[in-house]
Amino acid sequence: MTRVEEPVRTDLAAENADELRHYYYQMLLLRRFEERTSEMYVKAKIGGYCHLNLGEEATIVGLMAALKPEDYIFTNYREHGYILARGVAPGPVMAELFGRETGVSGGRGGSMHLFDAKANFMGGYAIVGGQVPLAVGAAYALRYQGRPGVVVAQMGDGTTNIGAFYESLNLAKLWKCPVLFFIVNNGFGMGTSVAMGSSETELWRKGASFRIHGEQVDGTDVLAVRDAVRRLRTRAEAEGEPALLDLVSFRFRGHSVIDADRYRDPEQVRKGRETNDPVRNFAALLHDHGIADDEWLKSTAIRVDREVQEAIDFANASPDPKGEDLFTYMYATPVPNTPGPEEAARAVQINRGEL
Amino acid sequence: MPIITYRQALNDTLGEELARDPNVLLMGEEIGVFQGSYRITEGLLQEFGPKRVVDTPIAEEGFVGVAIGAAMLGLRPVVEIMTINFVLVAIDQVVNHASKIHYMFGGQVRVPLVIRTPSGGTGQLGATHSQSFENWFAYCPGLKVVAPATPYDAKGLMRAAIRDNDPVIFIESLALYDTKGEVPEDDDFVVPIGLAEVKRKGSDVTVVSYSRMTAVALQVAQRMESEGISVEVVDLRSLRPLDRPTIMASVKKTNRAVVIAEDWYSYGVTAEIAASIQEEAFDYLDAPVQRVAGIEVPLPYAKDLSAASKPSANSLIYAIRQVLKGSRGR
Numbered sequence: 256m257t258r259v260e261e262p263v264r265t266d267l268a269a270e271n272a273d274e275l276r277h278y279y280y281q282m283l284l285l286r287r288f289e290e291r292t293s294e295m296y297v298k299a300k301i302g303g304y305c306h307l308n309l310g311e312e313a314t315i316v317g318l319m320a321a322l323k324p325e326d327y328i329f330t331n332y333r334e335h336g337y338i339l340a341r342g343v344a345p346g347p348v349m350a351e352l353f354g355r356e357t358g359v360s361g362g363r364g365g366s367m368h369l370f371d372a373k374a375n376f377m378g379g380y381a382i383v384g385g386q387v388p389l390a391v392g393a394a395y396a397l398r399y400q401g402r403p404g405v406v407v408a409q410m411g412d413g414t415t416n417i418g419a420f421y422e423s424l425n426l427a428k429l430w431k432c433p434v435l436f437f438i439v440n441n442g443f444g445m446g447t448s449v450a451m452g453s454s455e456t457e458l459w460r461k462g463a464s465f466r467i468h469g470e471q472v473d474g475t476d477v478l479a480v481r482d483a484v485r486r487l488r489t490r491a492e493a494e495g496e497p498a499l500l501d502l503v504s505f506r507f508r509g510h511s512v513i514d515a516d517r518y519r520d521p522e523q524v525r526k527g528r529e530t531n532d533p534v535r536n537f538a539a540l541l542h543d544h545g546i547a548d549d550e551w552l553k554s555t556a557i558r559v560d561r562e563v564q565e566a567i568d569f570a571n572a573s574p575d576p577k578g579e580d581l582f583t584y585m586y587a588t589p590v591p592n593t594p595g596p597e598e599a600a601r602a603v604q605i606n607r608g609e610l
Numbered sequence: 611m612p613i614i615t616y617r618q619a620l621n622d623t624l625g626e627e628l629a630r631d632p633n634v635l636l637m638g639e640e641i642g643v644f645q646g647s648y649r650i651t652e653g654l655l656q657e658f659g660p661k662r663v664v665d666t667p668i669a670e671e672g673f674v675g676v677a678i679g680a681a682m683l684g685l686r687p688v689v690e691i692m693t694i695n696f697v698l699v700a701i702d703q704v705v706n707h708a709s710k711i712h713y714m715f716g717g718q719v720r721v722p723l724v725i726r727t728p729s730g731g732t733g734q735l736g737a738t739h740s741q742s743f744e745n746w747f748a749y750c751p752g753l754k755v756v757a758p759a760t761p762y763d764a765k766g767l768m769r770a771a772i773r774d775n776d777p778v779i780f781i782e783s784l785a786l787y788d789t790k791g792e793v794p795e796d797d798d799f800v801v802p803i804g805l806a807e808v809k810r811k812g813s814d815v816t817v818v819s820y821s822r823m824t825a826v827a828l829q830v831a832q833r834m835e836s837e838g839i840s841v842e843v844v845d846l847r848s849l850r851p852l853d854r855p856t857i858m859a860s861v862k863k864t865n866r867a868v869v870i871a872e873d874w875y876s877y878g879v880t881a882e883i884a885a886s887i888q889e890e891a892f893d894y895l896d897a898p899v900q901r902v903a904g905i906e907v908p909l910p911y912a913k914d915l916s917a918a919s920k921p922s923a924n925s926l927i928y929a930i931r932q933v934l935k936g937s938r939g940r
């Protein structure tokens with residue numbers, strides 16, 4: 256029932272070169288977006304908690320390459336890359352991090368709570384494990400309504416220790432929900448290594464007692480991730496058979512932009528980044544196979560830099576949400592005798608000492 | 611008395627209690643190797659080892675329940691929940707189990723447990739990371755809930771909480787961790803659970819507050835003094851049991867009251883205090899009690915909306931002026 260797939264070396268010659276170059280472009284976009292995000296945080300353009308996808312680019316791009324438009328995605332709070340790779344423009348994503356009205360969640364959510372209904376990107380969630388049952392619920396709805404598609408429940412390795420994860424596994428299998436449990440195993444949840452937190456350190460086995468098939472995949476290999484997701488996605492959709500993927504990668508930095516990462520040996524982190532850099536490794540692979548030459552790589556870097564800069568400019572130029580809109584999204588079905596724009600404007604004025 | 615930070619006061623007290631009683635142990639996410647998400651437990655793993663300072667997986671319902679069970683056999687666990695938002699995952703264990711066990715089993719077994727956690731939030735922490743739920747626990751008979759505002763009280767109440775034989779929810783605040791104040795060195799110093807304190811004497815109006823809002827109230831009192839307005843600040847320190855006599859004594863003296871807390875307005879701590887004042891000191895009031903509390907929205911991330919949704923010095927000043935004018939309502 257549960258097994259580790261032998262890593263299949265993808266035959267690059269059989270691949271579409273444009274697609275491969277597109278994966279590289281996306282991975283580089285994620286890389287630069289996160290590096291600049293970190294910079295914007297230091298400049299206090301971004302507040303709150305902020306977690307980066309550095310080192311996880313191949314996992315994310317590989318996943319999105321395998322998904323179809325009708326699929327849905329639920330993630331944790333480390334999700335900037337997911338929404339970008341799903342095709343949402345960088346401008347509104349950066350604007351959300353800046354807390355602007357033009358942001359993907361209207362400036363209400365912030366870094367940890369990105370959302371895009373048009374892309375079926377169903378949100379970043381910041382209570383560990385919270386997104387997992389929601390994803391099963393979405394899969395339940397697909398099945399109930401007889402619609403095509405699958406749902407991805409993305410989470411970190413640390414999240415596989417919380418109760419909601421196990422309840423979700425059971426329900427997904429019991430009710431034949433087309434959901435993929437997508438575990439981004441970057442080795443750490445904050446300062447807790449997998450071995451410190453999990454009695455079963457082979458995370459791909461964690462579905463076994465629920466009779467859920469699991470696989471470990473090299474999360475730094477974009478094609479391996481894509482192929483595994485494609486295969487399991489097809490089965491989930493056709494048979495309502497959930498699956499669990501354990502995608503191994505390396506976290507480049509601390510848990511969040513403000514974590515100094517003191518609990519990891521700097522030398523090992525340096526080495527880890529060197530050997531597990533999915534972006535650089537993929538560039539080398541494409542170069543070696545004559546799919547991307549120096550000039551293309553250079554022009555792609557320039558293009559990505561420009562696009563991320565444009566995203567920052569867009570965010571900077573965007574307006575803040577208006578004070579009077581404080582209650583705007585309060586209820587989907589409005590209720591009489593509840594506060595509205597006037598009360599909102601007053602709250603803002605009182606807070607500023609203007610009343 | 612030495613002047614130290616609120617963080618240091620907690621760190622010292624945890625260390626001293628670990629040294630004093632071998633049944634005391636710390637448990638929580640990132641408290642050891644990581645040195646504590648907010649560095650409250652810094653150095654304690656090194657000093658006391660992994661038997662006494664236990665790093666847990668992300669499994670709040672599990673390890674809070676484990677702590678309750680361990681307390682039933684005589685251990686005295688001090689559990690850190692990284693922020694109060696995550697305690698919701700464990701609330702069944704706290705409310706349905708910890709709070710009931712002593713009473714429901716006829717006093718045969720005790721649950722000497724402390725759950726310490728920062729509540730509320732400043733800055734742009736967003737909807738899920740900035741909430742105040744101390745009123746949820748204060749609502750529940752069988753629990754004790756304390757919320758110190760100063761390093762002095764942090765130390766005294768932490769000592770009292772660890773030595774107490776009931777489950778104590780110990781509310782901290784990110785914004786207070788770096789604040790400084792005098793703390794006694796005396797080994798037997800405790801602040802009793804269930805006693806409020808007048809933190810500043812005044813004659814025109816009573817402000818009732820706790821935790822970070824007491825710090826805000828004290829600043830406001832200072833500022834208003836220059837305008838000739840004399841503000842008395844009653845710091846609750848304990849939310850359950852609630853020290854109503856100290857609140858009433860102050861209100862009966864000043865005849866006006868403003869209650870401020872960070873939780874949402876409806877069904878929150880301010881509602882309880884205002885109702886109690888109305889019941890016990892109605893005849894002494896010269897104006898309706900004013901309440902300052904969180905605006906009732908999931909906290910928006912955007913900077914200005916976020917700031918406008920949380921009570922502040924400005925909103926407290928506004929309420930004080932209203933109560934002095936004798937105005938009604940918000």
Ligand SMILES: Cc1ncc(C[n+]2csc(CCOP(=O)(O)OP(=O)(O)O)c2C)c(N)n1
Pocket residue numbers: 306331333381382383384410411412413414415439441443444445510639668670692696699
């Ligand atoms: C219920 C709950 N407990 C604790 C936290 C604090 N917290 C935020 S992220 C995190 C670590 C999660 O690690 P992992 O699942 O491996 O994801 P990663 O951050 O590596 O992407 C913790 C403990 C939380 N947000 N929610």
